[in-house]
Amino acid sequence: MTGSHFSGSTLALLEVVKLHSGERLQIAIVGSGPSGFYAAEALLASGLDIQVDMFERLPTPYGLVRSGVAPDHQKLKQPIRVFEEIARSPRFNLVANVTVGGQISVEELQSAYHAIVFACGAQNDRRMNVPGEDLKGSHTATEFVGWYNGHPDYRDRTFDLDQEVAVIIGQGNVAADICRILMRPVDELKSSDIAEHALEALSRSKVREVHIVGRRGPVQAKFTTKELRELASLTGTVSTIEPEQLALSEACDAELASPKSAVAKRNLDVFRSLTENIADGSRRRIHFRFLASPVALLGEERVERLRLVRNRLSGAPFDQTAVATEQHEDIPCGLAFRSIGYKGVPIPGLPFDAERGVVPNTAGRVHADGAVVPGLFVTGWIKRGPSGIIGTNKADSLETVHALLEDLSKAAPARAPGLEGVLPIIESRSGRVVSLSDWFAIDGAEVERGSSVGKPREKFTRIGDMLAILPPQGRQEDLSSAPLLETGTQG
Known part of the structure; x- marks a missing residue:
């Protein structure tokens, strides 16, 4: 500039x-x-x-x-x-x-x-503040993202990828990244800059099903449409939504009518197309769940189930909050990732x-x-x-x-x-x-x-x-003296 x-x-x-x-x-x-x-x-x-x-x-x-x-x-x-x-x-x-x-x-x-x-x-990741959050098998988004990206702070984290079902709490692009890395065929990651230790672990992964849970509705989900479409088209994976999950309130319809809701409109079109998919047992599966909040992670020594409470939306357009109902639901799972902010x-x-x-x-x-x-x-x-x-x-x-x-x-x-x-x-x-x-x-x-x-x-x-790999360092008077070399940096 x-x-x-x-x-x-x-x-x-x-x-x-x-x-x-x-x-x-x-x-x-x-x-x-x-x-x-x-x-x-x-x-x-x-x-x-x-x-x-x-x-x-x-x-x-x-x-x-x-x-x-x-x-x-x-x-x-x-x-x-x-x-x-x-x-x-x-x-x-x-x-x-x-x-x-x-x-x-x-x-x-x-x-x-x-x-x-x-x-x-x-x-730091924000905590859910629910019982069982620190059970074995419960992880933060930062841990997993840092692990597969080779961040030194998370190099030695371990994730039990022998589990078949994972849950991601949160519906933004980081949640989409975690889901995609879990579900994308390893052959498609080999030419990326993913850390080698992560690539090896993912090659042995038994995760076949991921639930992506959001406390509000499909109109309020924070995915970009590009990320959402990419999830919906992963090789060997089917993404599904129950049709009743897409029922909209008057306030949601009002949000969609606003010019500033272009992304939400496109996302809703993608979500609606997923209601026609059938999750057969021969492919990996991604389930989108809306209007649900975690109330507990359950298990004796490790995560075995996620307990959710069903929500309803309350408030004016663009100011709707999730209000818990009396309905609860358990999702059997062995891995849980929270991606609810930093x-x-x-x-x-x-x-x-x-x-x-x-x-x-x-x-x-x-x-x-x-x-x-x-x-x-x-x-x-x-x-x-x-x-x-x-x-x-x-x-x-x-x-x-x-x-x-x-x-x-x-x-x-x-x-x-x-x-x-x-x-x-x-x-x-x-x-x-x-x-x-x-x-x-x-x-x-x-x-x-x-x-x-x-x-x-x-x-x-x-x-x-x-x-x-660096030479021994004496006192440096000018730390900025760097050769103008081309290293081929790609990130």
Whole structure:
């Protein structure tokens, strides 16, 4: 992007910042997912002399684009190309394998930077808060998605794929991803970047039936139509819905009549086509269930059944809530995955709203007890909650950067040492700091590993294995010195 992407008022305040800043502005970004990179892009394109240092807990950048996007959806990983170009700026440093709030504190970062932008996402799944939720066989969406995507935090998770029936609670695209990975023939995954350990486990899977459960109706389901159609056309699988599940209330009809319900209308057409399918015993089966909420996972030592309560919808169009009835139903199952939303994780030294799972803020400015905390900003899911798609983060980050630059325009910034001030602290407390050139070495090695087996990459799934391919590290004066190499990155 260029400075022309900013509004007239923003361009005016940039001139004020230029007048006030007699030296390079030092900005830290915590988190290397889409919101972090879009914030970096806006800062670097502002026309100001800004140094951006991006801190990342893992040795690998790109957040959920790398570890959240399903391996059979390679096109959705194309934003990585844009992020690579942003990272190659001479005014950008990657400071990876470093935990903010651990190896370096928020307070220590504040002493070294003019401003900090937290772009660390929403890392925890929301709980259902029902009995049996922690039984063996009950899992979070994050665990399973991280496992098949090779995320180091979930490399050693185990899933009992000897079970024949699985239930997914939630009806959004992550639920669709989980179902698709469970049910797609393994031969169709072999050419993706799915982690090898997951591919091996899935090749032995006995899962033949998946129930996808939503607390509200078909009109309120959050699938995109593309994801829904893909589920409905999986090789060797039949998707079904009982016709009575698609009975609509007047409020639902009113929602469908609205121009903003185009996706819901298309989805309903897909759902209606599934009522004609017959789930015979020769194929894998996907069942969509609406207006049902979990009340308990039942079993002696592991999940054996999911108990549901039937719901009815109450409220005005676009404000309907699920209200429990007296009707209950049990689904025999051996696996259960909850995919009902995400919450942020608190960072020591940063205000946090535990109920909403976000950092309290106004337009990206962090506040505590109603007062703005100078120099601290947020963007992405930790700012607004888990909503939107990858591209949604661009406008969100631009809003935050506007607020940051506006605040810097109000006073002459004092000198800030930036990375020079914090690198000695980090090096005294931690192991290897991974730079951008280090990441490109890891990236290239993964692509090379994948090419030998017909995959876009074979990811390293353990941090130790990533660091083992890097040369010994001395004190690095310039973490951004990366060769402009073409690695063939595909996500």
